[in-house]
Amino acid sequence: MPNESLDRFAKSKLDKLIAHGLRRSIVDTHRIDAVNIRRNGRDLVSFCCNDYLGLTHHPAVKAASAAAVEKFGAGAGASRLITGNHDLYTELEVKLARLKGTEAACVFGSGYMANSGILPALAGPDDLIVIDELGHASMHMGARASRARIETFAHNDPDDLAEVLCRARCDAGTCLVVTEGVFSMDGDRAPLPGLAAVAEQHEAWLMVDDAHGFGILGDGRGSVFDFEPPPSIPLQMGTLSKAAGVYGAFLCASTPVVELMKNRARSLVYTTGLPPSVVAGAIVAVDLIASDTERRARPMSHAHTFCDTVGLAPPQSPIVPVIVGDEAAALDASSALEEAGFLVTPIRPPTVPAGTSRLRITFTADHSDEQVEGLANALKRLLSQEMIARPAVKG
Numbered sequence: 001m002p003n004e005s006l007d008r009f010a011k012s013k014l015d016k017l018i019a020h021g022l023r024r025s026i027v028d029t030h031r032i033d034a035v036n037i038r039r040n041g042r043d044l045v046s047f048c049c050n051d052y053l054g055l056t057h058h059p060a061v062k063a064a065s066a067a068a069v070e071k072f073g074a075g076a077g078a079s080r081l082i083t084g085n086h087d088l089y090t091e092l093e094v095k096l097a098r099l100k101g102t103e104a105a106c107v108f109g110s111g112y113m114a115n116s117g118i119l120p121a122l123a124g125p126d127d128l129i130v131i132d133e134l135g136h137a138s139m140h141m142g143a144r145a146s147r148a149r150i151e152t153f154a155h156n157d158p159d160d161l162a163e164v165l166c167r168a169r170c171d172a173g174t175c176l177v178v179t180e181g182v183f184s185m186d187g188d189r190a191p192l193p194g195l196a197a198v199a200e201q202h203e204a205w206l207m208v209d210d211a212h213g214f215g216i217l218g219d220g221r222g223s224v225f226d227f228e229p230p231p232s233i234p235l236q237m238g239t240l241s242k243a244a245g246v247y248g249a250f251l252c253a254s255t256p257v258v259e260l261m262k263n264r265a266r267s268l269v270y271t272t273g274l275p276p277s278v279v280a281g282a283i284v285a286v287d288l289i290a291s292d293t294e295r296r297a298r299p300m301s302h303a304h305t306f307c308d309t310v311g312l313a314p315p316q317s318p319i320v321p322v323i324v325g326d327e328a329a330a331l332d333a334s335s336a337l338e339e340a341g342f343l344v345t346p347i348r349p350p351t352v353p354a355g356t357s358r359l360r361i362t363f364t365a366d367h368s369d370e371q372v373e374g375l376a377n378a379l380k381r382l383l384s385q386e387m388i389a390r391p392a393v394k395g
């Protein structure tokens with residue numbers, strides 16, 4: 001039975017979103033393979049999946065998942081601490097730790113759940129958490145759940161981090177610094193060696209969320225390994241839902257830290273284990289990430305070709321943002337690309353700061369050179385028709 005005041009509340013919230021051009025709706029999408037999708041009866045080439053390596057549809061990943069359903073059933077049946085810890089978990093955690101060169105690894109249900117659980121397991125009301133100002137919503141979720149004091153530092157700025165730590169560190173107990181390896185909406189990389197040095201100086205623990213670097217950068221091992229020598233970062237989180245093409249997430253860290261997570265991270269303790277099929281798929285995906293050099297190189301190579309063709313600054317990752325500014329302009333640009341057969345969804349506030357609505361273009365190993373050139377030419381047409389402001393590009 002409908003509740004009038006509840007519905008009025010929901011409607012007034014939605015009306016505000018509509019007034020600001022921010023109402024979103026979820027559209028059914030049939031992903032035929034890693035790049036071709038069907039939506040609203042139209043076939044489109046997608047440039048907005050995070051499936052960087054095309055592993056969601058890789059035959060070996062699919063076969064491992066299907067076999068695990070047959071062998072272990074469709075679901076885990078309970079939390080990992082009860083009976084949901086099927087033996088695929090250990091295999092995956094050993095592989096992840098080996099790939100990352102850490103003592104141990106801990107698999108979570110998703111990246112959002114990992115960040116929601118890791119931070120409160122390491123910080124409490126007397127502690128301090130400092131987050132890059134462009135940090136993902138899930139980091140803020142975890143920080144808030146910890147009830148620690150929360151500060152932000154200027155995006156990718158180790159000097160500002162040092163200032164914030166000088167100002168706020170004094171009376172805090174433990175201190176965590178949290179950033180992303182590759183920023184999800186901007187595609188730029190964090191200066192991890194600089195941040196690690198500042199964190200160490202202030203006796204803070206650095207955590208990097210490498211949702212978008214894992215599988216691509218540093219020979220697939222992630223952003224940290226793109227630096228020579230790799231900085232020492234005690235908390236390396238990543239997801240299995242993006243380049244790895246499946247679902248779930250991990251924290252690679254020392255044995256005591258991982259043991260603490262398995263005891264105290266509420267988003268691990270109080271939730272059902274991942275379906276065995278998901279973990280089995282992830283095991284094969286991690287193997288492919290470690291071994292398939294050619295596949296790993298393709299997303300970056302496409303991003304370079306694209307930026308060259310359009311006249312954008314060289315990309316730092318397979319994520320290329322084209323900042324449009326206004327929400328309506330981002331919607332219009334996205335519709336125009338859709339008319340040309342390309343799906344590039346607009347990204348709007350609150351996902352990105354107001355006035356920086358954008359097209360977020362992601363390249364995957366399975367895109368063809370022709371598809372990448374086709375999108376570049378379509379975007380160039382929009383630029384020449386001034387549907388996108390010139391300042392977004394170089395020259």
Ligand SMILES: *Cc1c(COP(=O)(O)O)cnc(C)c1O
Nearest residue numbers: 110111112136138184211239241
């Ligand atoms: C996608 C993403 C997450 C969430 O990961 P899921 O596995 O999709 O829940 C967390 N952090 C960052 C930076 C992300 O981009």
